[in-house]
Amino acid sequence: MPQFLSTADADFDTRFAALLSMKREEAPDVDDAVAAIIAEVRARGDDAVCDLTIRFDRFALTPETMRITDAEIAAAAGQVAPLDRAALETAAARIRAYHERQLPRDEQWTDETGATLGWRWGPVDAAGLYVPGGLATYPSSVLMNAIPARVAGVGRLVMCVPTPDGVLNPMVLLAAQMSGVTEIYRIGGAQAIAAMAYGTDTIAPVDKITGPGNAFVAAAKRRVFGRVGIDMIAGPSEILVIADSDNDPDWIAIDLLSQAEHDESAQSILITTDAAFGQAVADAVTARLESLERANIAGPSWRDFGAVITVGDLDEASKLSNRIAPEHLELAVADPEALSDKITHAGAIFLGQWTPEAIGDYVGGPNHVLPTARSARFSSGLSVLDFMKRTTLARMTPESLRAIGPAAVRLATSESLQAHGLSVQARLDRLNR
Amino acid sequence: MPQFLSTADADFDTRFAALLSMKREEAPDVDDAVAAIIAEVRARGDDAVCDLTIRFDRFALTPETMRITDAEIAAAAGQVAPLDRAALETAAARIRAYHERQLPRDEQWTDETGATLGWRWGPVDAAGLYVPGGLATYPSSVLMNAIPARVAGVGRLVMCVPTPDGVLNPMVLLAAQMSGVTEIYRIGGAQAIAAMAYGTDTIAPVDKITGPGNAFVAAAKRRVFGRVGIDMIAGPSEILVIADSDNDPDWIAIDLLSQAEHDESAQSILITTDAAFGQAVADAVTARLESLERANIAGPSWRDFGAVITVGDLDEASKLSNRIAPEHLELAVADPEALSDKITHAGAIFLGQWTPEAIGDYVGGPNHVLPTARSARFSSGLSVLDFMKRTTLARMTPESLRAIGPAAVRLATSESLQAHGLSVQARLDRLNR
Structure with a gap:
């Protein structure tokens, strides 16, 4: 059973604090192994990548066959059912349209001294997208990572995807083709991250690496950070639903399960103004778990990390939500806009009962790569800005320098940096001659 | 002597590649020591912070005296000479005006299906600013870190500054007061970072930590990343000057020295279209070093890491510059705008010979916290956005969900996430009843 809390309970503060600080994931310490893999790839390049792939993914690989050819991509994409292709196209078009609005503006102005100031945005030259193999191979993640990069103007977009036993994933390759990936390599793990960060004879290095992955991939991304940019290291998924009693308990139950089915460490929390409704949702979860395909994952997640919190009013709900700073926040209440205005920390907000979170995973338009583990307090979901950087601009005139x-x-002088002062003073002296 | 290279030389590519990959800093491995300090602060809170301060900064500290009082700040600020205060005020006003233009816009629109989409920006609740003690205590850094946070709307702005032997720095405290810092603690090192990230009885935790520091501070920031947001880990400073022969060699020499005087590991590079001008600048550097106060720092930097590169034309210069991706780039050429348009990677550009880089360190307006070590390929200088985060918004109507x-x-279904599909299908079924 999940936890049941109420702000009316005497021990609420203690229990809520415990819920907030609950440790949901014990990441295995693979850092030494990853350090060794990165060193091997830096020393032996392609040969190391091929050896590691043969060992971990169980198929023969040479530098010549590392890249998935256009013909292979076309053949795989051709296997995708037309309805799946159409669904991917709908998703890609909506994600593209949303992210195009994120393109930042350059600015330039002249101030009162005559100095010209401003800044300019530009894309990174090359981005690398990691796509996990196996269970968590999601074509939607390819769209969510690749499309913002292309919208940003990234010219070279590399993708690495492991192909255990050499088997290609048609939907993943189609999604890559659709979103403008320019090179795809059939490699994975820490060796793929190392190859993209440092380069090999076959794979030219990139400037930024994004995308989800297992503990090895996460540790490798941490290690190459600084050499290249990386996106966040995502933790297990989370959803918080704030619902009044005017909802179908079954809808809310499925929404909670749609996060729980991701991972046994995922967390689904319901905050409601009506304790009886909260119980009805918990009952509906139990009923749905009877037949859910991934009940073996969603069940433990709900049992170990799920919670139903009863509050006095929605104002109280918004305060608790801001302490949780959830990755996904559904507002299934009569006036979701009013409640949304009180939310200060959340990765993504889904307003109203017709907006299940799963819409945002695929076709809503906003990105589904979002801050987890309370990091919405200080960070944002993936966006076009993650593939761009800003250069500041300043031009003084003699008059502005004089001013x-x-x-x-x-x-x-006060900082004892004499040459700094001299570099300005020498010019002022010329003006004062 | 610095290195002299020319793109006309047969061995240029090899030597330029060596220059690019030159290792300038061997950071001491203090990670174990830092891990122990963080663990101690988490376990013993204020007591650990006081013990470590007594040990490292040589003065008695209790939880009661940890915070620098308003009276102490006012007294210290009162010691600052009026001209220094006026200079700080000029800098603060210009930095504030520049950063106010960075405030991002919220967006909301309705798409063709009737769905409402958008996003909203908001500040972090609390930011922590680290200010080093000792030699590198720069009031300008206080302005450059604190003002963007305040412009972003951060309500609680904590500053930690070590005070070796208990001595306060009046200019630093005045800069903090001027830029809206709300709490100042006289603590430093990894213990200050741990206290801000995890909180103690005296210091409430923050959400984001920025600011420069020594190896201990840098290692601590890496370790608390994820618990809180951090800014970049800055490496030694760099300048690249692209200059034609129509410049005073002495001006360019001082500009190069204004980076070299920061740190023996700093790097100053001149790219010029005129080899004789390059030699004249090198001679001017030598002459200036005769009398420079910090010649003991600037001299080794210029000798070990300095370089003068002669190119055939400015187009070639822009290509080399983009490979270097410099932190600071001065364009001392006849048409700096035309050359700037060819620059794809640089932290900050200073256009024309009346814009010495030092202007940007203090009063230009743009931030002086900039990406080093070639990271301008994928990252930007500090800005208002570093203290804000974005929440995406989506609201479906029944009609848009149907679409x-x-x-x-x-x-x-294709991703085998049944509950995801059910959460949408249950709503579609209601519509189709």
Whole structure:
């Protein structure tokens, strides 16, 4: 059974604090193994990548066959059923349209001294997208990572996807083709991250690496950070639903299960103003688990980490939500906009009972790569900005230097940085001649 | 002597590649020591922080005296000379005006299906600013870190600054007061980072930590990343100057020295279209070093890491610059805008010979916290966005769910995520009744 809490209970604060600090995932310590793999790839390049692939993915690989050819991609994509292709196309078009609105503007202006100031955004030259093999191979993740990169203007978009026993995943390859991936390699694990970060004879290095992966991939991303940019290291998925009693308990139950089925460490929480409704949802979860295909995953997640919290009113709900800072937040209440205005920390908000979170996983438009583990307090979901960087611009005129240069000289002197001051003073001296 | 290279030389590619991959800093491995300090602060809170401060900073500290009082700040600020105060005020006003333009816009729109989509930006609740003690205590860094946070709307802005032997730095405290810091603690090192990340009885935890520091501080920031957000881990400073022969060699020499004087590991590079001008600049550097206060730092930096590169034309210069991806880039050429348009990777660009880089360190307006070690390929300088995060918003109507829901169900099925599909299908079934 999940936990049942109520803000009316005497021990609520203690139990809620315990819920917040609950450790849901014990990541295995693979850091030494990953360090060794990265060192091997840096030393032996393609040969190391091929050896590791043969060992972990059980098929023969040479530098010549590392890249999945256009013909292979086309053949695999051709196997996808037309309805699946159409669904991917709907998703891709909506994700593209949403992310195109994120393109930042360059700015330039002249200030009162005559100085020209501003900034300019530009894409990274090359991005690398990691796509896990096996169970968690999601074509939707390919779209969510690759499309923002292409919208940002990234010219070279590399994808690495392990193919255990050499088997290709048609939907993943079709999604890659659809979203403008320019090179695909059949490699995975820490060796793929190392190859993209440092380069090999076959794979030119990239500047930024994004995408989910297992403990080895996560540890490798942490290690190559600085050499290249990385996106966040995602933890297990979470959903918080705030619902009043005017909802179908079964809908809310399925919404909670749609996170729970991801991972035994996933967390689904319901906050409701009506304790009886909360119980009805919990009962509906139990009923749905009877027949759910992934009940062996969703069941333990709900049992170990699920919670139903009864609150006095929606204002109280918003305060608890802000302490949780959930990855996904559903507002299944009569006036979701009013409640949304009180939310300060959440990765993504789904407003109203016609907006199940799963819409956002596929076709809503916003990105489904979102901050987990309370990191929505300080970070955002994946966006076009993750594949761009900003260069600041400044141009002084003699007049503007005359106006503000003396303050710079004064501050440089106070910081004992003489050459800093001299570089301004030498120019001021010329003006004052 | 610095290195002299020319793109006309047969061995240029090899030597330029060596310059790019030059290792300039061997960070001491303090990770175990830092892990122990963090564990101690988590276990013993204020007491651990006080013990470590007594040990490292040589003065008695209790939880009661940890915070620098308003009276102490006012007294210290009162010691600052009026001209220094005025210079800080000029800098603060210009930095504030520049960063106010970075405030991002919220967006919301209705798409062709009737769905409402958008996003919303908000500040982090609390930010922590680390300010190093000792030699590298720069009031300008306080402004550059604190002002963007305040412009972002951060309500609680904590500053930690070590005070070796208990001595306060008046300019640093005045800068903090001027830029809206709300709490200042006289603690430093890994213990300060741990206290801000995890909180103690005296210091409530923050959500984001920024600011420079020594190897201990950098290692601590890496370790608390995830618990809180952090800014980049900065490496030694760099400048690249691209100059034609129509410049005063002495100006360019001082500009190169203004980075070299920061750190023996700093790197200053000149790219010029005129080999004789390059030699003249190198001679001017030598002459300036005769009398420079920090010649003991700037000299080794220029000798070990400095370089003068002669190119055939400015187009070649822009290509080399993009491979270097410099932190600071000065364009001391006749048409700096035209050259700037060819620059794809740089932290900050200073256009024209009246814009010495030092202007950007203090009073230009743009931030002086910038990506080092070639990371301008994929990252940006500090900005208002670093203290904000984005929440995505989506609201479906029954009609929009009818339009795009079936694609979501199809994709959920293809990914074997049954509950995802059911959460959409249950709502579609209601519509189709």
